Amino acid sequence: MLSQVYRSGFQPFGQRLLPWVQSPGLSRSHRVQPSAIRHVRSWSNIPFITVPLSRTHGKSFAHRSELKHAKRIVVKLGSAVVTRGDECGLALGRLASIVEQVSVLQNQGREMMLVTSGAVAFGKQRLRHEILLSQSVRQALHSGQNQLKEMILVTNLDFHDEQKRRNLNGTLHELLRMNIVPIVNTNDAVVPPAEPNSDLQGVNVISVKDNDSLAARLAVEMKTDLLIVLSDVEGLFDSPPGSDDAKLIDIFYPGDQQSVTFGTKSRVGMGGMEAKVKAALWALQGGTSVVIANGTHPKVSGHVITDIVEGKKVGTFFSEVKPAGPTVEQQGEMARSGGRMLATLEPEQRAEIIHHLADLLTDQRDEILLANKKDLEEAEGRLAAPLLKRLSLSTSKLNSLAIGLRQIAASSQDSVGRVLRRTRIAKNLELEQVTVPIGVLLVIFESRPDCLPQVAALAIASGNGLLLKGGKEATHSNRILHLLTQEALSIHGVKEAVQLVNTREEVEDLCRLDKMIDLIIPRGSSQLVRDIQKAAKGIPVMGHSEGICHMYVDSEASVDKVTRLVRDSKCEYPAACNALETLLIHRDLLRTPLFDQIIDMLRVEQVKIHAGPKFASYLTFSPSEVKSLRTEYGDLELCIEVVDNVQEAIDHIHKYGSSHTDVIVTENEKTAEFFLQHVDSACVFWNASTRFSDGYRFGLGAEVGISTSRIHARGPVGLEGLLTTKWLLRGQDHVVSDFSEHGSLKYLHETLPVPQRNTN
């Protein structure tokens, strides 16, 4: 039967599952990596027994990040996934997107199986042709019973008889070999009731009393790597969902089983969930990893399966291997409470910690360099030379790092607890606004391991808890640098305030922990900043993704100064975000010696010139015209445009700039002040290089970064950018009703003196 219907040759999945869609175009090209295609094609010629698995089956995955290696995957769809919430039949959109996801995974070279639940009976008349397994296997196995039921179901009976089991197994393998996605259908309603003492007690006595245990049974029988169970619950919770403390459990270990509950965010204890957990644990024992997740939410259902396989934190992942370290959620809590303790230390104590860390960096130099060598050796040949350079540490790098840390320690003395404002509201009722840490920072940094102690020192100086997420390539270096940081923190008992997040954690997942993280600071390329700004859900990101800096050369600019300023701004370090990108020249300067001098200098410095449209129109032979006036070259390239006056320069900057740093060169003070007043950027300079836009050069002590945001910190950000404020009110028994229209008291609102600020 099977062979007659389906052995007509290799055809891609789409056609198999939904035969009403047929097209000559379907089997042509798939958007998968060439290697995957080759893989798929070669299988169909490989005999059953040697189907290559990319890993040895028998051990479940320890971490979500490994799920991408799953070769054979069973997706179990609960009734709630298959049918619409409004009881209007099948959830077509959802089913179609599940089909697309399964198809994508199949085309990646995986072996996919679907297990659907009884709800598919809805469409049984029409789906009859599609439900491969139910039809063919059952007919092959036995016949003569209730015809309808037999056509739809695989029940526990199929597993009890050794011969039947072997047949089922063989058929499924055969289907997979042909690159067909078997769909196993089950039906809660007609499944025989559970037999007494047939509960989950081990591989051999499992009774398939419900769809989930059937899926688990099948998954283990088929030596499946991953079983994805989709229903209308989010997964397991650590207390009843909807209660004050309920948190979705990301990873569930068999030993933890007594303490969980389950459901959606608002509903508790869905029927059958206990069976789901039991089935999952049973599958796990059999070497199959399991993820239980919600497959009904419209916002995720389009990618829930692929997300799970990609290792994203969706639902609850069942793992036998309890990792040694804490989860990132636990780390977040440790950073929060550690940070709160750090914030209540005396400023001197925080400075001591940083000094101690600086000492450790030089004292433990050999150990650090040894770890770094390991990273370099592992990266050799895999990373480009500039990246290797960023990755490598040296004695001199460590020395200057230690010097930098001591500077941070110095500027930390006057950060947390500084009184900004004092007001006498009434007699014996005094208000104070004081600086306090923001809370928990997440700093994401690329290759450079020297970032770690620097960022840690900034967090310590500002009393913030810190989650550090470094690059995989610097694992060994980061580990030792973090250990030293914790050693330094220990001297005042706040070891946990700085946490190093496991490299397996996905940045995207971290960026969603809005209950745990108050501010994200990306340290790296502008691409990293952009990615993180995009990924951060409800958490502010401090940074700048663009630095399109302008210099306007006014008609009254000094000839001597211009060339100096342009050269420094453009050529000194063109990759910096504060390097010059667009030179705006007053029209009157065209064809003057000053203009020629600038062009000559740029030629000598080998700067490639791009002409703005107006500039090009003034020239007989112009350099290539710019593609966009909004370009950050980050290289020895410069856009030149002509403007009629300072107002046009300002308008250009507002239209095409990134509000980072913009400069005017002029000898006319009035023009300069007009420019300084009117340009709406974080940094506006007069007769100075754009490159001064930098925390160290500004004298801010430690630089946290440069922000082009208009909220919170703006421009180069020092320690202050890591602080917020709180209001302290000290009264006796003051109530507001005493201050009402007919009350006995009146507001004084006297400004009280504030201790003067000790800058530097």
Next chain:
Amino acid sequence: MLSQVYRSGFQPFGQRLLPWVQSPGLSRSHRVQPSAIRHVRSWSNIPFITVPLSRTHGKSFAHRSELKHAKRIVVKLGSAVVTRGDECGLALGRLASIVEQVSVLQNQGREMMLVTSGAVAFGKQRLRHEILLSQSVRQALHSGQNQLKEMILVTNLDFHDEQKRRNLNGTLHELLRMNIVPIVNTNDAVVPPAEPNSDLQGVNVISVKDNDSLAARLAVEMKTDLLIVLSDVEGLFDSPPGSDDAKLIDIFYPGDQQSVTFGTKSRVGMGGMEAKVKAALWALQGGTSVVIANGTHPKVSGHVITDIVEGKKVGTFFSEVKPAGPTVEQQGEMARSGGRMLATLEPEQRAEIIHHLADLLTDQRDEILLANKKDLEEAEGRLAAPLLKRLSLSTSKLNSLAIGLRQIAASSQDSVGRVLRRTRIAKNLELEQVTVPIGVLLVIFESRPDCLPQVAALAIASGNGLLLKGGKEATHSNRILHLLTQEALSIHGVKEAVQLVNTREEVEDLCRLDKMIDLIIPRGSSQLVRDIQKAAKGIPVMGHSEGICHMYVDSEASVDKVTRLVRDSKCEYPAACNALETLLIHRDLLRTPLFDQIIDMLRVEQVKIHAGPKFASYLTFSPSEVKSLRTEYGDLELCIEVVDNVQEAIDHIHKYGSSHTDVIVTENEKTAEFFLQHVDSACVFWNASTRFSDGYRFGLGAEVGISTSRIHARGPVGLEGLLTTKWLLRGQDHVVSDFSEHGSLKYLHETLPVPQRNTN
């Protein structure tokens, strides 16, 4: 033919379109409003000629917000929508979600038609049964030609012959009458080439030379209200997409046609787009509104059709009626440039504007109250009494509003341009950090029209541009108050700095204008704040959605003070966000006179008590236990819980609080200071009512709001919360290379004196 196959009675859409899905459950219940169901049912019995339209056809809609009234809708699906980008056949997920959307709209009581393009030929063998029109109409009209072609296509020929047109028309009406969604299929590839001089010149000579004009033709013929054209382009752009200035055109008017281009964000000039525009204009002329949008983007394709019908800003909307006012995008630009001008005024000038506005509020009192009366009359019977009270203005309200404005004017003197920090970086190189406005604010406020002048005054005082979005119910009041604001602004030529957004604009659309708006401030219920925090995409929102304030009564609390403080905090104005929600009592106080006194007072004040779990366990007969310790009652209800000590109180506050305002009552200064130090909330008080947490009571002058964010402003926010800073650097010809290791200069970083702050 038609009658044989489909006249088997009324059945919902899902079954019609995809006959392979059949189930007895399908026709049962639909999740639509009862009225809509009734509507649908009644239709099937109404003869063709009297199909009731909710509006008279013949005039297109003037604004997107009216699209929800569209009764008959044609959805045209381009090839790119129907097929997958990777050329792997049909886009199943997309098609299924389109089917679901069309079904939802049909079930709302609308008449839906689909026009698909040639790509459907892919599935023609299987789809043969589904494509109702192509099969039946063509067979009814004529026969004997190429069978395949005839079965799939409706071409221009069908429109040329009067009789054929009438037949087509009649058949479609008949299908709609039966609540069937007709699917008209067309095929670019086999459509006859355009005839000479058959271009778009008017209704009667239109030649259906492409699918879009066919859809337009059909839409007009069928007196359709709305034609939705989905393809792989975003809509019309005002300059080539991908260029520096390209913006998607939200509303397109026939007269503007010379200046547009089209495409996606990254691609220019898709083939056939000109024809799309022509077809759209032609449909518009025939009284059918048109929206051209992208139907292929995975993030929107699941709701693009319903979004358009709901009036959301998706793609380009074609309208014959050019509204009198500017678009919200233009308003954003006016607010930006107006705000920049406002920021460069002298502080005295900004204060003058506010004073003038205060004068106008009293001078023009009669006009304001007249407008307000109109609003009240229109709202009568539609709004509840408390809302009517909020909506109504009075002479005394206007007077106190004017007083408030004068206070804002006073505090505005020292806001913009204040120097916060000065540093000498080197000789003749001086750095200054000054306060500047944030940029453009969007303030969204509910019913209360007195919000408008108050918020406008805050924006003027801080030099910010402002977009105001008020409630529909206050239209007349808001209009006059806004006119007066602009009159006041005119005295210094900055009339455009404050813009009132049309009430038709959706809040959700405004919250997406991240290029235009720097900060959103919701003024209204916490539900409003939550909604806006959710809707805001990449724009910070200032506000607080929760105020779960605690009071911890320490074992060393004074008996006299506690009752006073609890009563004021809980009972004085329980709806306020700074009202008390949870009372934490030291265990030692249980069964003391102090405890009895608190309970007695709460009884007298008729406060309903909810017991925390620990408190309940101490009592023989306890009040009802709390559902959640994280509840904001906003009413005369209070949660009481017992704690062992101050540390446990702090832990409770950190776990269940909202970091708004938390209070300790104790006579022990050491305990009090420990609490003030350790509680991580915006406001932490000692022996004072929670209700002091307020900008006016804090003496901040004008209150912008209360923020529970940890970034930017925190706690009660005054004008300072509407400011950011910029850095001004004044040099001579300073370059950073002079400061390098071997350079001639060294950084001085001398702190220079800052002009002392004039607080009050």
